[in-house]
Amino acid sequence: MWVLGDQLNPELGALAGASPGTHRVLLVESLSKLTSKRWHRQRAHFVIASMRRFVDELRDAGFEVDHRRAHSLRGGLAEHRLEFSPDSVVATEPASWDALQMLRAEGVELVQSNQFLCHYDDFAIWAGGKKRIKMEDFYRWQRQRLGYLMTPGGEPEGGRWNFDDENREPPPRGGSKVWIGPQRSRLDGLDQRVLADLDDAGVGTWGDDPDGTWATSRRGALARLHHFVDLVLPEFGPHEDAMVESSWHLAHSVLSPYLNIGLLLPGEVCDAVQEAYDAGGVPINSAEGFIRQVIGWREYVWGVYWLWMPDYRSKNELGADRSVPPAFTGEAPTEMNCVTQCIGGLKAHAYNHHIQRLMVLGNLAMLHGVDPQEMTDWMWANFIDGAEWVMLPNVIGMSQWADGGMMATKPYAAGGNYIDKMSDYCRGCRFDRKQRTGADACPFTTLYWDFLARHHDRFVKNARIARQVRASERLADLDEVRVRAVRVRERLAAGTL
Secondary structure: OEOOOOOOOOOOHHHHOOOOOOOEEEEEEEHHHHOOOOEEHHHHHHHHHHHHHHHHHHHHOOOEEEEEEEOOHHHHHHHHHHHHOOOOOEEEOOOOHHHHHHHHHOOOEEEOOOOOOOOHHHHHHHHOOOOOOOHHHHHHHHHHHHOOOEOOOOOEHHHOOOOHHHOOOOOOOOOOOOOOOOOOOOOOHHHHHHHHHHHHOOOOEEOOOOOOOOOOOHHHHHHHHHHHHHHHHHHOOOOOOOEEOOEOOOOOOOOHHHHHHOOOOHHHHHHHHHHHHHOOOOOHHHHHHHHHHHHHHHHHHHHHHHHHOOHHHHOOOOOOOEOOOHHHHOOOOOOOHHHHHHHHHHHHHOOOOHHHHHHHHHHHHHHHOEOHHHHHHHHHHHOOOOOHHHHHHHHHHHHOOOOOOOOOOOOOOOOHHHHHHHEOOHHHOOOEOOOOOOOOEOHHHHHHHHHHHHOHHHHOOOOOOHHHHHHHHOOOOHHHHHHHHHHHHHHHHHOOO
């Protein structure tokens, strides 16, 4: 039985039906995978350390485990077959389209995955015949069939399907708010061996060493789930879209890495939230906002990934062709405080929350014209919860609008005013969010108006953004804005902004 590195749970798929007396378990660390990207150091450590701890757990449970390092996953399988001559190899369906093709080509027997609450075949049936596949419609369908936050009469708790209007508050002003931090664990010998092995293997990494923030065992992941639900979740809702200098996590769960590699399962996470709500410990807007992220957005992204692959990964509707700017990769500093704050958090923790990803980094990349495939690869390699199925829809569909509106009906483009409204970043920035031109003009503001002008014909008939496009037509200084935008993009590319 072959267990992949993002299936680290004894209740998943093929492993759930296995027994120590009848099944040998294979886990492969792929050197070609590790050296394929410039990974964030904490991301590479997280995956490998979690795999090795899972190997120990399987052995403690009585399984014979073949844990090997190989040039590639395919090579590891070939070595396993050569050594043990198994009659067959069974695996749980992988989370990657390419991995699925490889397993099929290698004759591996596949067991349906239960790592998500909606299998992608069921998603395809739900989506069949629909002109638009709206996340909100999918989310309501999920709520109804799974029963989360539903009354006995089949109505949504609180009489509403979502409480977005209560969950978009700007950050508390004054800087006095104290945010409860994530749990941390002490690093041990296994952690140190993983870091040493990464260096010995020549894996090119970026970012700070792990500090114990990210659990690498199921026991640690469960402790973090209970910590979030008991202490943090009640404050999650109102400020889930806010950004502050004083906290990289605010009231976010930071549980997505564990869900993405199997250390936690979505059902147990949502059950814990439902139980806390039923006990009266969590307000409806916080409970609903979080459950929507798990059974709504996360599973929607999973479904559309499988529905639209493999062609989806090559989408580039806006013809963007620039490289990820040096300010993102750590190769150059920037005077844009919002970018400094986000990249500083990324370097320290391999993490930004969804608004930092979408409305700062993704927004700037789209306004600048970064190639969406390059942006996808960069985010996949640098975020602790990265995976192709996560990043492709979120980058191609949401932050870069590279799919032409298959996911989002409008591009998530914004100038400095949005960032000022939802963060405290602008007050510490040398650029003026209100200015479009001149040396002190906010690069976001300049590029926003230039973006609307560059793509005028494409968006002027889009009902959700047409008003802003027509406003750009009336700017008296539009020619100056567009000249300034050229200079901004040049400096972004050169790492001098």
